[in-house]
Amino acid sequence: MTNITLLIIEDDLNLRKGIAAYFRYLGYSILEASNGKEGLEVFERGKPDIVFTDLRMPVLDGFAVIKEITQQSPDTPIIVISGTGVIIDAIQAMRLGAKDYVVKPIHEMEELELIVDRALTENSLRHEVDSLKRKLLGGHVKVHPAFSPITTQAPSMLAVLHYLEVVAVTGQPVLINGETGVGKELLSQAIHTISSRKGAFIAINVAGLDDQMFSDTLFGHLRGAFTGADRIREGLLAQARGGTLFLDEIGDLNESSQIKLLRLLQEGEYYPLGSDMPRKTDARIVVATHCDLRAMMEAGNFRKDLYYRLATHQVVVPSLKDRHGDIPLLLDRFLDDAAAEMAKKRPTPSPELSSYLESYHFPGNIRELKAMVFDAVAQHTQGVLSMNSFLKAIGRGRDCQPPVVAENGAAVVIRDAGGERIPTLKEAEDALIADALKRANGNQGVAAGYLGINRSALNKKIQKRKNNFI
Numbered sequence: 419m420t421n422i423t424l425l426i427i428e429d430d431l432n433l434r435k436g437i438a439a440y441f442r443y444l445g446y447s448i449l450e451a452s453n454g455k456e457g458l459e460v461f462e463r464g465k466p467d468i469v470f471t472d473l474r475m476p477v478l479d480g481f482a483v484i485k486e487i488t489q490q491s492p493d494t495p496i497i498v499i500s501g502t503g504v505i506i507d508a509i510q511a512m513r514l515g516a517k518d519y520v521v522k523p524i525h526e527m528e529e530l531e532l533i534v535d536r537a538l539t540e541n542s543l544r545h546e547v548d549s550l551k552r553k554l555l556g557g558h559v560k561v562h563p564a565f566s567p568i569t570t571q572a573p574s575m576l577a578v579l580h581y582l583e584v585v586a587v588t589g590q591p592v593l594i595n596g597e598t599g600v601g602k603e604l605l606s607q608a609i610h611t612i613s614s615r616k617g618a619f620i621a622i623n624v625a626g627l628d629d630q631m632f633s634d635t636l637f638g639h640l641r642g643a644f645t646g647a648d649r650i651r652e653g654l655l656a657q658a659r660g661g662t663l664f665l666d667e668i669g670d671l672n673e674s675s676q677i678k679l680l681r682l683l684q685e686g687e688y689y690p691l692g693s694d695m696p697r698k699t700d701a702r703i704v705v706a707t708h709c710d711l712r713a714m715m716e717a718g719n720f721r722k723d724l725y726y727r728l729a730t731h732q733v734v735v736p737s738l739k740d741r742h743g744d745i746p747l748l749l750d751r752f753l754d755d756a757a758a759e760m761a762k763k764r765p766t767p768s769p770e771l772s773s774y775l776e777s778y779h780f781p782g783n784i785r786e787l788k789a790m791v792f793d794a795v796a797q798h799t800q801g802v803l804s805m806n807s808f809l810k811a812i813g814r815g816r817d818c819q820p821p822v823v824a825e826n827g828a829a830v831v832i833r834d835a836g837g838e839r840i841p842t843l844k845e846a847e848d849a850l851i852a853d854a855l856k857r858a859n860g861n862q863g864v865a866a867g868y869l870g871i872n873r874s875a876l877n878k879k880i881q882k883r884k885n886n887f888i
Contacts, residue, residue: 421615421660421700422538423447425466427457427483428499429475433524437470440527441534445698454478458486468537469496470530473507481514488515495537499524539590564611567604569751572741578605578733585731586612591683593668593728594706596735599785602706603664605735609704610662617661617701620654625667629674633691636663637678643692655688658701668728669709669720680724703728738783746772748784752791753803765795765803770863774805777858777868778812786811805863813870851879 424446428434431452438448449464451457455478457471469487473480484496498519500508508519517540518533561576562583570576585592586609594602603621610619624632630644638653654663665671671679682688683703687696705728714720738744749772757764780786794807841849850869858864866876 422468423449423464423466424534425449425451425457425461425464425469427451427454427460427469427471427475427480429453429472433499433522437524437527437530440530444531445700454480454483457483461487461490465491467494468534469494470499471496472499473511474501481511484511484514484516493541495541497530497533497537562608562612564608568601568608569747570741570744571747572736572744574736575741575744578735579608581731581733582609583612585609587614588731589702590730591703591705591728592730593711593732594704594735595711595732596706596708597737597781597783598708599783600735600737601784602735603666605733606662606664606704606706610664610702613662613702615661615702617659618657619662619664620658620701621664621666622654623666624675625670627671627675629672629678630691632671632675633678637688637690637697639691640693643690647692653688653690655682655699655701656697659699661701663701663703665703665705667707668705669707669711669714673721676721676724680721680727683724683727738780738787745775745787748787749775749791752788753795755788756792756795759792760795762795762798765798767803768805768863770861770867771803771805771808773858773861773864774867775808775812777864809867809872812867847879848883851876851883 422445424441426434426437426448427450428437429452434450434452438450442448449460449466451460453475454471457469458478460466461469469483471480471483480498484498487494487496492515495517496511496515498508498511498516499522500511500519501522505521508516508521511519517537520530520533524530561579565579565583568575568579570579582592582605592606592609594605596602606621607619622635627635634651634653636653636655638651638656639647641647641650665679678688682699685696686700687698689696711720711725711728715722715725738748749767753764753767756762775787782789790808790811793811794803797807798804851865854865854868855862857868862876862880863873866873869876
């Protein structure tokens with residue numbers, strides 16, 4: 419809570435100091451005032467995120483404080499500290515703009531913590547909705563500079579970026595769904611940048627971590643916590659204080675670790691291995707997975723309570739095959755990046771390369787395309803960029819895919835006067851070539867890619883067909 423400032427306006431010194439000490443322990447920054455007049459002066463100087471105020475105070479009472487703060491900053495949550503037997507005062511205060519109230523004497527400080535958490539969450543969600551409204555009503559289309567590493571013009575991808583820009587400023591968890599290689603970590607880094615958090619961005623892939631490794635990596639350990647623990651280890655959560663912790667492949671987390679992550683999200687605290695004293699954290703949690711967590715939850719393989727905690731804000735990142743028009747843009751970018759990294763002159767791609775790449779399904783998404791381009795540039799010497807390395811890579815990718823069989827069991831047939839029959843090999847080849855050329859708008863290079871042969875081989879088949887008709 420290092421970014422949250424709380425102002426306590428209370429003339430009862432012991433009560434004020436007690437509340438201040440409790441919230442300081444939780445990590446809040448605290449401002450204090452002993453009466454309403456002093457409270458307004460502190461408010462104007464300190465601009466706190468939330469205000470506690472008594473109602474019956476000398477110099478200036480709490481009702482006047484609420485009116486003034488509500489006029490100056492209507493979004494600042496105000497929580498009333500009301501005396502026993504004067505609930506009518508608390509009701510009047512809420513009519514003036516207070517968000518909640520607590521009755522003296524305060525026996526459980528945890529009650530105040532819950533009220534503060536609720537007020538901050540409601541405020542955060544209201545800001546989020548307002549921001550979304552402004553973007554939609556204002557026709558906002560400009561992408562935040564934090565997303566500059568992501569090249570896209572696809573509406574589906576732009577929608578994801580605009581949504582993440584809005585939720586980045588909240589402190590709530592973010593769940594990023596998407597296939598391998600779509601750029602989930604890049605998006606999480608952008609969320610961290612937009613949030614303006616002063617701490618570090620820390621990323622960890624949790625796939626394959628057993629419960630002890632997960633706990634040790636995230637929470638750290640004390641000396642002597644287990645065999646070999648000869649010194650204190652600071653976990654990644656401590657390194658991410660005031661920043662963002664990104665957990666990739668969250669769907670692979672085992673149940674014991676899921677319980678610990680749930681506690682972290684609910685309470686904002688964790689236990690280093692070997693310690694019986696909890697530690698607080700204000701790190702923002704962002705997670706990613708290629709799994710369908712909802713399906714896993716319904717199958718009993720992922721905790722429901724954890725899923726709903728993580729799913730406060732979530733996006734599904736479209737795969738490259740669904741980002742229409744992005745392949746030419748990405749090709750240009752990766753050619754520039756590869757040439758710069760290898761200190762080479764940027765090669766010129768063949769005119770049909772983009773169209774050929776767009777015919778491929780890219781199971782490895784952007785990561786696969788980048789690897790193809792870098793490999794091609796590494797092999798390039800002069801002239802137009804050769805398509806050979808792309809042909810080989812795509813051929814290997816297609817070979818790895820299982821054959822697709824029509825669900826209705828349809829067969830390739832020829833219908834003529836004699837009824838239905840299986841086509842000859844020549845008839846099937848002619849039909850495939852004609853269909854490939856049609857799909858490629860007559861571009862032989864692209865059509866050859868569809869058929870899994872090179873352009874020269876396709877040209878020979880086309881010429882042979884023409885000669886047969888002469």
